[in-house]
Amino acid sequence: MNTVVVIGGGASGIMAALTAADNPENRVVLLERQQRIGRKLLATGNGRCNLTNTGAQPKNYHGEQAAFAEPALARFTPRDTLVFFHALGLLTVEEYGGRVYPLSNSANSVLDVLRFALEKAGVELRTACPAREIRRQGSIYRVVTDDGSIDADRLIVACGGAAGAKLGGVMDGYELLKPLGHKRTALRPALVQILTAPDYPRALKGVRAEARVRLMAGEEILGESCGELQFTESGVSGPAAFDLSRAAAADGDGLTLHADFLPAGADAFALLSARRETFPDQPASELFTGMLHNRLGRMLVKYANIEANRPLGSLTDKELRRAVRACTDFVLPVTGTEGFDNAQVTAGGVRTAGFNPETLESWFMPGLFVCGELLDIDGDCGGYNLQWAWASGRLAGRLGT
Numbered sequence: 001m002n003t004v005v006v007i008g009g010g011a012s013g014i015m016a017a018l019t020a021a022d023n024p025e026n027r028v029v030l031l032e033r034q035q036r037i038g039r040k041l042l043a044t045g046n047g048r049c050n051l052t053n054t055g056a057q058p059k060n061y062h063g064e065q066a067a068f069a070e071p072a073l074a075r076f077t078p079r080d081t082l083v084f085f086h087a088l089g090l091l092t093v094e095e096y097g098g099r100v101y102p103l104s105n106s107a108n109s110v111l112d113v114l115r116f117a118l119e120k121a122g123v124e125l126r127t128a129c130p131a132r133e134i135r136r137q138g139s140i141y142r143v144v145t146d147d148g149s150i151d152a153d154r155l156i157v158a159c160g161g162a163a164g165a166k167l168g169g170v171m172d173g174y175e176l177l178k179p180l181g182h183k184r185t186a187l188r189p190a191l192v193q194i195l196t197a198p199d200y201p202r203a204l205k206g207v208r209a210e211a212r213v214r215l216m217a218g219e220e221i222l223g224e225s226c227g228e229l230q231f232t233e234s235g236v237s238g239p240a241a242f243d244l245s246r247a248a249a250a251d252g253d254g255l256t257l258h259a260d261f262l263p264a265g266a267d268a269f270a271l272l273s274a275r276r277e278t279f280p281d282q283p284a285s286e287l288f289t290g291m292l293h294n295r296l297g298r299m300l301v302k303y304a305n306i307e308a309n310r311p312l313g314s315l316t317d318k319e320l321r322r323a324v325r326a327c328t329d330f331v332l333p334v335t336g337t338e339g340f341d342n343a344q345v346t347a348g349g350v351r352t353a354g355f356n357p358e359t360l361e362s363w364f365m366p367g368l369f370v371c372g373e374l375l376d377i378d379g380d381c382g383g384y385n386l387q388w389a390w391a392s393g394r395l396a397g398r399l400g401t
Helices: 011-021 039-047 066-075 078-087 107-121 172-180 199-203 239-250 268-278 294-303 317-328 384-397
Strands: 002-007 026-031 092-094 099-102 124-126 131-137 140-145 148-152 154-157 188-190 194-196 208-217 220-231 235-237 255-260 330-337 345-347 368-370
Touching (some): 002 011, 002 140, 011 026, 011 107, 011 154, 011 384, 078 092, 078 384, 099 107, 131 172, 140 154, 154 172, 172 368, 194 239, 199 294, 220 239, 235 330, 239 330, 268 317, 294 317, 317 330
Parallel strands (some): 002 026, 002 154, 026 124, 154 368
Antiparallel strands (some): 092 099, 131 140, 140 148, 188 345, 194 330, 208 220, 220 235, 255 330
């Protein structure tokens, strides 16, 4: 009987433990530092748990060696994820952009079926049991905890990253692996709110709008995304902002965010000209009524430096073109991002060069496997990070077989 110890009761650790337990020759022990497993899982998708994305591709993943993720993702696809969860009794629904949620709309449903699966598989779950140190003694890994030591023939480290400290994000994994020779890259928050000059966002707090968004450094485009943009007290949130946040956190000062609020291909000048002709007596503040959220439309009129009380019929073509620029290239100076406490995922992590991408086993510490957010792989917003957690946990749990 081989003892397999998994450190970390998040998504990837749970999947690794279940996979290792498929082999009846393995005794599997799952260690979790918190009182219960899966706390970060419960917070994903605003509590609904966006458990995968049916369109997940290698291009949706990032890191120093982003291609490192390809073998794991190829061996456990989004379809495999759905088959796995459906076999556990979870019903799911696919929404826009390939996002998959439990039919119950509750992340608890996902965690519940995983807990039942762990119990059925005979996995020994030890909560409130943080790993303090890993010592290698010959071919054995001794995991030191507050409750004593556990010797493992195979060890899987799935501690997660630094993001979401309130939900269990920690530096433990990096510190545990460092004495074993595995170093990490610089860490930065990702899938997090972008902070901007507050004048316009503060006035638009709570407004949501579909937008095409570019992050720019001068004339250079650092990234582009499409989706919902939500204005907050201090900047912008929502999927469109989250996808650009890793670049915003990395590239420093002098960045600007450019938003286009009209559908692709829309002739903005023709639309606004028609509004001017049809409703010449209405005030300019109503220029975007029916096209955009009312508060956003009025703010764009102000942004275009057009007096709100002017009759639409009095606006010149030059002024309409200013309004076109306002709604198709609304510019916000970027001041940074929120920190790890509010981030959904960590960009950066343990360097993937130290691991075999076909097995996730350490090149120089045989029997040691690492998976999930702890590695220097992170995905876009929309279920991609949980797909990486499932896929990498599945691969690590195979223990090189």
